[in-house]
Amino acid sequence: MTPILQVGGLTKRYGRHIGCLDVGFRLFPGEVMGVVGESGSGKSTLLSCLAGLLTPDAGEVIFDTRAEGPRDTLTMSDPERRMLGRTDWAFVHQNPRDGLRMRVSAGGNVGERLMAVGAKRYGTIRSAAEDWLSRVEIDVSRIDDRPAAFSGGMQQRLQIARNLVSGPRLVFMDEPTGGLDVSVQARLLDLLRGLVRRMGLSAIVVTHDLAVVRLLADRIMVMKDGRVVETGLADQVLDDPQHAYTQLLVSSVLQV
C-alpha cells in the first residue's frame, strides 16, 4: 500500500534554535497518528511544516496526490500546494478563531471551501452547509448566526465541518480539544472519532493531552526538544513506555 504521507529528514531551525530535527515517518490511508510532547517540543512546528504553512530547511514531505500519485509537496508550486490546502487537506486549529471567519455566518464558513473550488449554485452550497452542520451536531436553525455567537465547543465543531465539507483525505489537527472543558472535550472527541472512522480519513493529531491520543490515534510519535524520541502503536507507547521522557510523560497524567 502507498503511504498517503511519507516524511523524511524534516528539519526546521529558528536561527540557532531547533524547531524540529530530522523527523521522518510514514502515514497510511485511514491511519491516525498522534504527536505528543510538552510545550516547545516542536510538535506544532512539525505540523505547520507538513501542512505547508512553514517552509522547512531540509527534508521531504511526499503526499500521495489524487491525480499524479506521490509528490513532494515542498517542491510543488505555490498554487498547487494551496489547492491541496483547499481540497485534499484540512487544518483544524487549536483556536477556532484562527480557522474560522468570525464575521461570516456559520453557513458561509462551511460553504467557503465549496465556493473556492467553483460551486456557483446557492441552493447546493446551502444544503451542503445544512448537512454538515447537522453532522457536527450544530442545530441547523443556527446556520445564519455568526461564529462569535457560538460557544467554544460549537466553534470547534463548526471549524471541523468547514474543513471536512470538501471531502479531504488528510486532516492536520493542532490541539483540537485545547481550551475546552472536559465534558465538551469528550463530546468533540467522540464526534471526531466517528467522522474519522466513517470517512476513512488519515489524520495527524498534535496534542499534549495523552487522553486525546489514547482515544483517537492508532500510532504515537513522542517528541522532545525537536527530536522524535519514541514511536509505536498507541497502546504500546502509553502502556509500556520505553524512553525516559515518555515514561515521565505517561506518569505525569493525574489519575482521578
Place this chain on the structure above:
Amino acid sequence: MTGYNFAYLDEQTKRMIRRAILKGVAIPGYQVPFASREMPMPYGWGTGGVQVSAAVLTPDDRFKVIDQGSDDTTNAVSIRKFFQKVTDVETTERTCAATVIQTRHRIPETPLTEDQILVYQVPIPEPLRFLEPRETETRKMHALEEYGLMHVKLYEDIARNGAISTAYAYPVQVHDRYMMDPSPIPKFDNPKLESPAIQLFGAGREQRIYAVPPYTQVVSLDFEDYPFDPSKAERPCALCGATDSYLDEVITDDRGGCMFVCSDTDYCAERRGEAA
C-alpha cells in the same frame, strides 16, 4: 495659470502616472501601485482620480466632472475649478461634448464613445479587503486567482436578506481574470462597464491605479440560481419621464414626501431640452 506646471503635477510625476496607466491597460483589472502625490485637497475627495486626470489631460481636451451623476455638487465644482485654474482646458457639463470625464460613483447615462476617457475616483480599490484584511494575502489571492471568497460575500447577502443585497461597488471579474472593485457605482451601472471608452480608476490614498480597456469583457459575479440583477427604482423620472436611467430619491418635505429624479443631471436636462 502662472506658477503652475500644466495640470498641477510636474512632468516626471505625470510620466510616472502614465506608466502606471499603461500597465493597468495592458493588464485589465490589475491594481498597479503608484507613488501617489499629496494633492491640494483631502483624501477622500478624489485625489486618485485627480492625479489620473492630470496625467491624461492635454490642452485640447474638454473636461467634465460629475459627482453622483451631478455636475453641480461641491466635489464636482471644486475639481472642475481646480483644473480650470491649473490647465485652462475647456470644461463642459455635456457628456457627449467631453473628452475626459472624471466621475465619482456614477457612469453617465449617455453612451460613451471611443474618443472619451472616463476617470473614476476610487476609495478602496481592493474588492477582497473586507473579507481578507491582509494585503499580502489578497495579493496572493489575485496572483493565484483564488476568488472563492468573493462568493462568500454574496452568499452572506442571500442568507441574510434573501437576495444579493450588494447595491454598489458590486464585484466584477475583468477579462476572465482579475476580480475588480468598480468603485462605488450603483450596480445598475455595472453593464455599462463594457464600453467603447477607456476607463481608468485612481485610488489616491491607497496608491493604486487600474483600468478597463475599451470593449473588455466585464462580468458581474452571481450565483446560477441568484443571477445578477442591475436594479433601480421601479418608476420613471419625475422631471423628464425617463424609464431607463438611474434615479435618486429626493426628499421634498418633512411629511414623507419625495420624488424620484435622474441622478445624471446632464441626461435629464438634455431630455427636457434644457442642455447647458
